[in-house]
Amino acid sequence: MSIGQTFLGLLESGPRHGYDLKKTYDDRFGHARPLHYGQVYATLSRLLKDGLVELDGVEPGEGPERKRYAVTSAGVSDVELWLASAEKPEPYLQNTLYTKVILALLTGRSAADLLDVQRAEHLRLMRELTRRKAGGDLADNLVCDHALFHLDADLRWLELTAARLDDLRRQVRA
Amino acid sequence: MTGQPLLEADGLHKAFGPTKALDGASIAIRAGEIVAIMGPSGSGKSTLLHCLAGIVRPDSGHVRYQGAEISALSDGERSALRRTQFGFVFQFGQLVPELTCLENIALPLRMEGVRRREAEARAAEWLDRLDLADVGRKRPGEVSGGQGQRVAVARALVTRPRAVFADEPTGALDSLNGERVMRLLTEAARETGAAVVLVTHEARVAGYSDREIVVRDGRTRDIAREMEGAL
Numbered sequence: 001m002s003i004g005q006t007f008l009g010l011l012e013s014g015p016r017h018g019y020d021l022k023k024t025y026d027d028r029f030g031h032a033r034p035l036h037y038g039q040v041y042a043t044l045s046r047l048l049k050d051g052l053v054e055l056d057g058v059e060p061g062e063g064p065e066r067k068r069y070a071v072t073s074a075g076v077s078d079v080e081l082w083l084a085s086a087e088k089p090e091p092y093l094q095n096t097l098y099t100k101v102i103l104a105l106l107t108g109r110s111a112a113d114l115l116d117v118q119r120a121e122h123l124r125l126m127r128e129l130t131r132r133k134a135g136g137d138l139a140d141n142l143v144c145d146h147a148l149f150h151l152d153a154d155l156r157w158l159e160l161t162a163a164r165l166d167d168l169r170r171q172v173r174a
Numbered sequence: 175m176t177g178q179p180l181l182e183a184d185g186l187h188k189a190f191g192p193t194k195a196l197d198g199a200s201i202a203i204r205a206g207e208i209v210a211i212m213g214p215s216g217s218g219k220s221t222l223l224h225c226l227a228g229i230v231r232p233d234s235g236h237v238r239y240q241g242a243e244i245s246a247l248s249d250g251e252r253s254a255l256r257r258t259q260f261g262f263v264f265q266f267g268q269l270v271p272e273l274t275c276l277e278n279i280a281l282p283l284r285m286e287g288v289r290r291r292e293a294e295a296r297a298a299e300w301l302d303r304l305d306l307a308d309v310g311r312k313r314p315g316e317v318s319g320g321q322g323q324r325v326a327v328a329r330a331l332v333t334r335p336r337a338v339f340a341d342e343p344t345g346a347l348d349s350l351n352g353e354r355v356m357r358l359l360t361e362a363a364r365e366t367g368a369a370v371v372l373v374t375h376e377a378r379v380a381g382y383s384d385r386e387i388v389v390r391d392g393r394t395r396d397i398a399r400e401m402e403g404a405l
């Protein structure tokens with residue numbers, strides 16, 4: 001799950017303080033697991049070092065919470081690339097896919113495209129597993145089927161999400 | 175894509191009253207390949223299949239089989255094309271209830287004028303091949319759903335078609351029977367060199383294909399190809 005790219009996406013609507021980023025992230029994506037401040041500032045200093053964000057202003061006083069961050073054009077390209085590329089199909093992808101869909105809707109990008117790209121990636125692996133089943137014994141079949149059913153579950157969630165994108169867009173942008 | 179596709183649809187539009195079932199759909203099928211047509215319910219998958227197979231005439235756009243425009247054919251020529259070059263597997267309800275399973279499989283050959291003895295001998299080979307030896311003498315109402323679909327697969331392939339059109343062929347089956355039907359259908363198609371146009375909304379069924387085309391709101395997308403192009 002990429003906190004960095006999620007921050008970049010959130011910064012596209014305007015510069016923010018670290019505290020503000022953490023709060024928005026926790027509200028949208030944190031679910032039961034809010035970020036630690038340590039994670040927030042480690043992520044921001046990495047983004048700063050990589051030139052993906054820049055300081056937009058430092059208010060007088062002490063401590064990192066005085067700094068305001070803005071996304072750079074390299075940062076926008078980075079989040080763009082992340083949203084457009086498929087995730088490697090593996091268990092427990094829900095969090096990453098969920099974050100990508102919400103972030104795409106928040107930043108006015110095509111969430112439907114993202115779902116299409118991910119489906120293609122999943123199907124690529126499902127074909128490979130299906131071929132392996134044809135050449136394998138019953139034990140291979142059981143192992144491959146387990147993986148196939150899990151990938152199928154991801155895809156069903158994707159299809160359902162795709163069918164709900166209009167509702168989701170209204171809620172997210174409200 | 176190299177060479178001429180076996181079957182090709184280009185810019186298809188089809189409306190049923192106010193409903194735009196197809197709104198600029200395109201697809202190309204090469205000889206012997208298995209292509210899944212995926213997409214949500216109501217997106218236009220079956221309409222696309224029906225246009226490709228010459229069952230439904232699009233309002234506009236082209237459908238070509240081996241380079242020849244299907245819509246330019248007369249009704250008689252189109253039904254001859256379907257009978258001799260194409261095979262069909264639907265979700266259910268395609269077998270003639272009054273005939274035995276063996277007679278059902280032999281039917282497309284009989285319609286081509288093959289004599290009864292020879293037609294039934296060729297049909298019987300398919301019974302063995304699809305693990306249906308016990309059901310030949312039974313009528314469709316007396317066999318299980320999975321057996322019935324395998325009979326339909328045999329009937330679709332008995333004429334050695336160049337293309338098989340399968341519309342949700344496992345839609346009414348449980349996982350195990352669905353898998354058996356898909357495995358037999360795709361193995362038999364590979365052996366006979368038939369292309370398969372497979373309409374399905376299920377990813378596990380699409381796993382048997384070589385590639386997929388996605389239909390949404392009557393429009394087609396070839397995502398895998400777009401992704402390759404982007405690299």
Ligand SMILES: Nc1ncnc2c1ncn2[C@@H]1O[C@H](COP(=O)(O)OP(=O)(O)O)[C@@H](O)[C@H]1O
Nearest residue numbers: 190193194195214215216217218219220221222
């Ligand atoms: N014969 C018909 N008469 C009226 N509407 C139809 C007919 N066939 C399809 N449609 C409509 O066209 C759209 C696409 O249908 P279809 O191709 O069957 O979709 P899919 O197979 O993807 O579920 C749907 O809205 C459907 O209701």
Ligand SMILES: [Mg+2]
Nearest residue numbers: 219220221341
């Ligand atoms: Mg349909």
